[in-house]
Amino acid sequence: xxxxxxxxxxxxxxxxxxxxxxxxxxxxxxxxxxxxxxxxxxxxxxxxxxxxxxxxxxxxxxxxxxxxxxxxxxxxxxxxxxxxxxxxxxxxxxxxxxxxxxxxxxxxxxxxxxxx
Amino acid sequence: xxxxxxxxxxxxxxxxxxxxxxxxxxxxxxxxxxxxxxxxxxxxxxxxxxxxxxxxxxxxxxxxxxxxxxxxxxxxxxxxxxxxxxxxxxxxxxxxxxxxxxxxxxxxxxxxx
Numbered sequence: 688x689x690x691x692x693x694x695x696x697x698x699x700x701x702x703x704x705x706x707x708x709x710x711x712x713x714x715x716x717x718x719x720x721x722x723x724x725x726x727x728x729x730x731x732x733x734x735x736x737x738x739x740x741x742x743x744x745x746x747x748x749x750x751x752x753x754x755x756x757x758x759x760x761x762x763x764x765x766x767x768x769x770x771x772x773x774x775x776x777x778x779x780x781x782x783x784x785x786x787x788x789x790x791x792x793x794x795x796x797x798x799x800x801x802x803x
Numbered sequence: 804x805x806x807x808x809x810x811x812x813x814x815x816x817x818x819x820x821x822x823x824x825x826x827x828x829x830x831x832x833x834x835x836x837x838x839x840x841x842x843x844x845x846x847x848x849x850x851x852x853x854x855x856x857x858x859x860x861x862x863x864x865x866x867x868x869x870x871x872x873x874x875x876x877x878x879x880x881x882x883x884x885x886x887x888x889x890x891x892x893x894x895x896x897x898x899x900x901x902x903x904x905x906x907x908x909x910x911x912x913x914x915x916x
Contacts, residue, residue: 722904730891732907778846789834789858789897791905793846 688713690792691779697798700769707754708764708797710779718784721762723753726776726796735777738762769801806830809894809908816884817916824879824911826894835877836895836905837869846893852877884915 692711700706712721723735738746738753746753754763766773779794807828816822828835837849851859852871866888868880877894891912895905 720904724907730893730910730912732893732895734904734906737904789836789851789853790848791836795845 689794690714691781691794693779693794693797695797696795697800699800699802700766702771702801702803703768705765705767706769706799708766708777708779708799710762710764710794712760712762712779712781712792714760714781714783716783716785720782721753721755722780722782722791723751723762723764724778724780725773726778728775732778736764766799771801771803774799774801806906807894807896807908809892809911811911812909813912813914815914815916816881818884818886820884821880821882823881824892824894824913826877826879826908828875828877828894828896828906828908830896830906832896832898832906833874834897835871835874836897837877837879838893838895840891840893840910842890849879881913884913886915889913889915 690713694709719740721738725733725735736746736748736751736753738755745755750767752765754765776796776798778796781792810825814822834853836851839847839849848861849863850869855871855874866883870878891910893910894908897903897905
């Protein structure tokens, strides 16, 4: 089974609107971390936001927030007030605890296009 | 100094060549990673080093040979590659705890002719 699933290959959003990028995960480990990365066309993966499995509140970083629904095993990224510079690939990732703590599992990504 | 650097940024090589990719991190991290990113495919973890020891080899062909002389440097030695090995090779580092994020370098775009 896939550890991380991103079901939206591509998304369009109007500038200044909010957009939600979906991510579901699969793990039986009670301790894990969830991450979102942005990859512009230049190629570099840029860390955006982190959510720990024991965190009670949803993570927020500026215009980014993570809608963490533990029972549903979903960790959607919400970008508020989209900007043209937000156009990029977005990857959801997970890291488990225990012996596998050095492994990161990545989804296939969502390509976001922000329209002026 | 930026956090994670990679050289070269672009590399074109023939199938009989031998080349090396270099990664350096200036973040004091203990773990370093090599990933391969091909077009239209998810990011593939290749190797993981933790405190200079290899902890993960994700069934990578032997034509890719990693080397980690210390916690700050990671190399990927390439020999007799195939055209399908053309991809973006990303290096990352992290502190090593399960809550710690990875920080990536800019990548090396490799083309094998």
